[in-house]
Amino acid sequence: MLLVPVLLGVSIAVFLLVHLAPGDPVTSQLGLYPSPQTVARLRHSLGLDDPLPVQYIIWLGRVLHGDLGNSLYAHAPVTDLILQRFPTTLALTVASTIFALVIGIPLGVVSATHRDGIVDHIGLILSMIGVSIPVFWLGFLLILALAVSIQIFPPGGSISTYGPIALVLPSVTLGASFVGVVVRFTRATMLEVLGQDYVRTARAKGLSEMRVNYEHALGNALIPLTTVVGLQVGLLLSGAVLTETVFSLPGLGLLMTDAVAARDYPLILGSVLAVAVLVVLVNLAVDLLYGVLDPRIRYD
Amino acid sequence: MPLGLAVRRAASLAARPAWVRRFARNRLGLLGAFGIAVFLAVGILAPYIEPRPYAEFDLAHRLVGPSTAHLLGTDQFGRDQLSRILYGARISLTVALAGTSIGTVVGMLLGALAGYIGGWVDEAVMRAMDIVLAFPQIVLAIAVAALLGPSIINVIWIIGLLIVPQFARVTRGSVIAVMGLEYVTAARTVGQHERAILFGHVLPNVLGPLVVLASLTIPNAIITEAALSFLGVGVQLPTPSWGNLLSGGNTFLLQAPWLTIFPGIAITLAVLSFNVVGDGLRDALDTSGGHE
Amino acid sequence: MSGEPTLAVSDLAIDLALPDRTIHAVRGLSYDLARGEALGIVGESGSGKTTSALALLGLLPKGVGRVVHGSMRFEGRELVGASTRELQSVRGAGIAMVFQDPLASLNPVMPIGRQISEALGAHKGLSGAAARTRTIDLLAMVGIASPKRRVEDYPHQFSGGMRQRVMLAMALSCEPALLVADEPTTALDVTIQAQILDLLNRLRRELRMTVLIISHDLGVVADVADRVAVMYAGRIVEIGSTNEVIDRPRHPYTIGLLQSIPRLDRPRTSELSSIEGGPPDLSKPLRGCPFRPRCAWAIQRCEDTDPSLEPVGGGHSVACWVKPHQPDAVP
Numbered sequence: 001m002l003l004v005p006v007l008l009g010v011s012i013a014v015f016l017l018v019h020l021a022p023g024d025p026v027t028s029q030l031g032l033y034p035s036p037q038t039v040a041r042l043r044h045s046l047g048l049d050d051p052l053p054v055q056y057i058i059w060l061g062r063v064l065h066g067d068l069g070n071s072l073y074a075h076a077p078v079t080d081l082i083l084q085r086f087p088t089t090l091a092l093t094v095a096s097t098i099f100a101l102v103i104g105i106p107l108g109v110v111s112a113t114h115r116d117g118i119v120d121h122i123g124l125i126l127s128m129i130g131v132s133i134p135v136f137w138l139g140f141l142l143i144l145a146l147a148v149s150i151q152i153f154p155p156g157g158s159i160s161t162y163g164p165i166a167l168v169l170p171s172v173t174l175g176a177s178f179v180g181v182v183v184r185f186t187r188a189t190m191l192e193v194l195g196q197d198y199v200r201t202a203r204a205k206g207l208s209e210m211r212v213n214y215e216h217a218l219g220n221a222l223i224p225l226t227t228v229v230g231l232q233v234g235l236l237l238s239g240a241v242l243t244e245t246v247f248s249l250p251g252l253g254l255l256m257t258d259a260v261a262a263r264d265y266p267l268i269l270g271s272v273l274a275v276a277v278l279v280v281l282v283n284l285a286v287d288l289l290y291g292v293l294d295p296r297i298r299y300d
Numbered sequence: 301m302p303l304g305l306a307v308r309r310a311a312s313l314a315a316r317p318a319w320v321r322r323f324a325r326n327r328l329g330l331l332g333a334f335g336i337a338v339f340l341a342v343g344i345l346a347p348y349i350e351p352r353p354y355a356e357f358d359l360a361h362r363l364v365g366p367s368t369a370h371l372l373g374t375d376q377f378g379r380d381q382l383s384r385i386l387y388g389a390r391i392s393l394t395v396a397l398a399g400t401s402i403g404t405v406v407g408m409l410l411g412a413l414a415g416y417i418g419g420w421v422d423e424a425v426m427r428a429m430d431i432v433l434a435f436p437q438i439v440l441a442i443a444v445a446a447l448l449g450p451s452i453i454n455v456i457w458i459i460g461l462l463i464v465p466q467f468a469r470v471t472r473g474s475v476i477a478v479m480g481l482e483y484v485t486a487a488r489t490v491g492q493h494e495r496a497i498l499f500g501h502v503l504p505n506v507l508g509p510l511v512v513l514a515s516l517t518i519p520n521a522i523i524t525e526a527a528l529s530f531l532g533v534g535v536q537l538p539t540p541s542w543g544n545l546l547s548g549g550n551t552f553l554l555q556a557p558w559l560t561i562f563p564g565i566a567i568t569l570a571v572l573s574f575n576v577v578g579d580g581l582r583d584a585l586d587t588s589g590g591h592e
Numbered sequence: 593m594s595g596e597p598t599l600a601v602s603d604l605a606i607d608l609a610l611p612d613r614t615i616h617a618v619r620g621l622s623y624d625l626a627r628g629e630a631l632g633i634v635g636e637s638g639s640g641k642t643t644s645a646l647a648l649l650g651l652l653p654k655g656v657g658r659v660v661h662g663s664m665r666f667e668g669r670e671l672v673g674a675s676t677r678e679l680q681s682v683r684g685a686g687i688a689m690v691f692q693d694p695l696a697s698l699n700p701v702m703p704i705g706r707q708i709s710e711a712l713g714a715h716k717g718l719s720g721a722a723a724r725t726r727t728i729d730l731l732a733m734v735g736i737a738s739p740k741r742r743v744e745d746y747p748h749q750f751s752g753g754m755r756q757r758v759m760l761a762m763a764l765s766c767e768p769a770l771l772v773a774d775e776p777t778t779a780l781d782v783t784i785q786a787q788i789l790d791l792l793n794r795l796r797r798e799l800r801m802t803v804l805i806i807s808h809d810l811g812v813v814a815d816v817a818d819r820v821a822v823m824y825a826g827r828i829v830e831i832g833s834t835n836e837v838i839d840r841p842r843h844p845y846t847i848g849l850l851q852s853i854p855r856l857d858r859p860r861t862s863e864l865s866s867i868e869g870g871p872p873d874l875s876k877p878l879r880g881c882p883f884r885p886r887c888a889w890a891i892q893r894c895e896d897t898d899p900s901l902e903p904v905g906g907g908h909s910v911a912c913w914v915k916p917h918q919p920d921a922v923p
Contacts, residue, residue, distance in 0.1 A: 132519065134546075205711040241436075
């Protein structure tokens with residue numbers, strides 16, 4: 001991926017969105033009925049009478065220095081708010097990814113090695129349902145079942161209040177849709193890999209089916225899986241916004257939906273920019289990881 | 301034209317029964333198609349089949365659980381939930397289908413343009429698509445919805461915007477592939493007008509992959525509508541949509557869980573039906589060509 | 593060469609179930625392989641030679657290949673119907689196999705050293721430093737330069753010939769009683785082919801191995817094998833000592849194969865010929881001799897009855913009603 005052009009494009013897109021945002025930053029700062037002269041002076045001092053490209057350069061300069069403006073309602077720098085919420089979202093996405101991989105990979109392998117068997121059929125149906133359930137609804141169902149009927153988990157709240165247990169239901173919720181993707185992709189790649197000559201070689205050596213399937217076949221199937229996991233980051237962050245809202249888990253997503261409810265535009269756009277940059281960077285990291293995992297690329 | 305037409309006729313005559321037959325063998329796919337038919341019928345007939353007017357208040361029967369009088373219970377104003385879900389199908393499916401249609405048409409045109417003209421047009425269009433794709437869908441949708449203000453029309457536009465890049469990419473790829481084929485070169489050498497080639501030969505050939513993509517996009521569109529409405533930036537009350545029914549219902553999660561459970565079942569079943577059909581179509585048309 | 597043969601295959605039949613039809617790929621295959629002997633099996637693709645070799649290790653494609661009847665006895669143990677566990681103890685340790693395409697046959701994301709030593713772990717209980725030492729010895733034995741440095745390398749870092757040497761090292765790691773080499777040189781350049789065949793011959797002498805070498809190329813097989821079996825349409829049509837079969841072929845198919853090989857010791861009386869036509873469709877029932885449609889000597893009897901192997905003297909057997917002598921020339 002062309003990192004710099006995409007990041008620049010993302011920043012231009014967000015900048016244009018800032019300009020689309022309703023509410024004039026000038027009038028909102030000056031209160032009711034300001035004189036036209038005051039407005040003009042403030043516009044000038046804020047650089048709002050400069051041509052758009054000039055404003056963009058100035059804005060970009062500030063963004064690069066970590067200045068995303070101030071939240072209208074929280075009265076704090078947007079950057080601080082984002083950094084404060086980021087660890088929760090990171091923990092949530094990492095935990096749900098682990099959940100999805102731990103459940104999805106073995107299920108995908110068994111589905112492939114026992115093709116058309118009972119696990120395969122169940123796995124296919126479960127993964128189909130998994131990708132079809134709206135995450136937020138699944139969240140409510142889990143709350144009803146495991147936080148209300150049987151009170152095992154807290155119905156929602158932050159990690160600082162409840163500890164890591166606050167992450168369990170949100171991670172399962174967010175991971176559920178991901179499990180389906182992992183199962184289906186693992187199954188497809190495994191079926192492809194199992195037909196390869198080197199799998200036959202491994203079997204011809206007298207290795208157990210377990211080692212043939214999990215060491216040789218899965219070892220090769222995992223490489224394309226990393227790309228898929230990388231491509232899911234955007235989807236996971238989308239899901240995280242909804243999951244955090246359902247569970248009142250104070251991460252970036254909840255920050256964003258709260259900002260939307262409060263029409264706090266600098267905060268909304270700052271979060272969007274942060275999340276988009278994060279997605280681009282994660283994709284870059286996945287590309288690099290691919291090189292580490294696949295020796296054929298490493299030495300080329 | 302005769303050459304291209306003949307080729308296309310022959311191709312479609314040979315291909316159509318095959319994929320229809322393959323799809324017809326897919327029992328799950330047929331079940332999904334039946335599900336879609338039911339949901340569409342419900343959406344169209346909602347005003348005639350709702351057991352009670354969906355907006356009718358009945359303050360004497362607020363938050364009543366499922367019973368024979370109200371099969372799916374009532375909400376905080378005593379409105380019949382079954383009626384609201386039936387009516388919600390109309391709104392949610394309209395939004396999803398309209399959004400998908402807009403995105404499909406725009407994406408197709410952009411992709412065809414990029415693939416057909418090539419050069420800097422291709423570069424510009426596809427880089428713009430990369431940028432849209434860099435944003436997580438729901439995050440971009442929320443931001444744009446917050447800026448444009450909540451309304452049904454805006455949700456449709458947003459859904460369209462989100463899916464344009466995928467359709468542009470698929471169309472562009474297919475157009476470039478098809479343009480290398482012999483009969484297109486032949487049409488060109490006999491001096492057919494460029495536009496005639498594009499619309500007469502190239503686009504009909506990319507329809508297969510686009511149909512598959514569209515059938516897999518509709519379920520996402522349904523979820524996006526539900527998510528935006530759930531977050532309060534989509535379809536606004538009192539118009540019922542599956543998303544805002546959920547959002548209204550979860551306020552009463554403990555007293556009236558049915559208000560959360562049933563709209564979710566409706567969404568899941570609709571999405572599942574479309575997903576199963578999309579999968580079946582993909583297998584039947586076998587346009588996958590590897591991993592996305 | 594006395595006592596029980598290392599491998600005794602008798603009346604083996606294998607079906608391959610494809611989605612739209614079932615191919616009777618092997619139709620009554622029988623041969624013995626004495627200890628220390630090298631038998632070559634020659635045939636074109638689809639003759640059943642590779643299928644029968646994969647069956648030895650129970651490696652027929654799952655859900656597709658099936659042994660219909662017959663027996664394969666390896667060192668007295670019946671392999672037909674053996675459990676996966678029994679087969680696993682034979683694979684690599686008793687019978688080892690080298691495949692056609694060494695690049696595709698090696699795991700691309702595992703260092704070659706580990707691919708060799710894991711067989712040692714599975715059968716000899718060797719691990720760690722002991723396995724590593726043995727692996728390095730094996731690599732040196734198959735002629736890989738500075739093996740110590742190369743154990744950590746990946747398959748794509750080797751040339752085609754070197755990869756096939758790695759495959760050989762892997763196959764020989766647990767000192768198998770029988771080495772099956774399926775088209776071991778087909779994917780390689782001609783000069784590399786010769787090197788690999790030399791290596792195979794040297795290893796065979798040094799380790800006193802029993803070898804089953806399979807190829808579509810009679811020249812390759814003749815380089816290594818003591819005896820040659822020619823397969824056509826799923827069974828053997830001619831078998832005998834390598835010299836006998838090459839100097840005095842009696843089956844029209846073998847004669848055709850030999851005429852398609854350039855020879856320096858023969859006057860160039862006729863142009864190099866290839867046998868016209870293709871092998872029969874093995875998914876359909878056959879009547880008469882399956883080679884008949886391509887045979888220049890065919891007589892009425894060939895239409896009706898399939899000939900079986902008959903000795904023609906000198907341990908040489910042929911399945912043909914006519915058994916032409918090659919000097920009779922091609923009519």
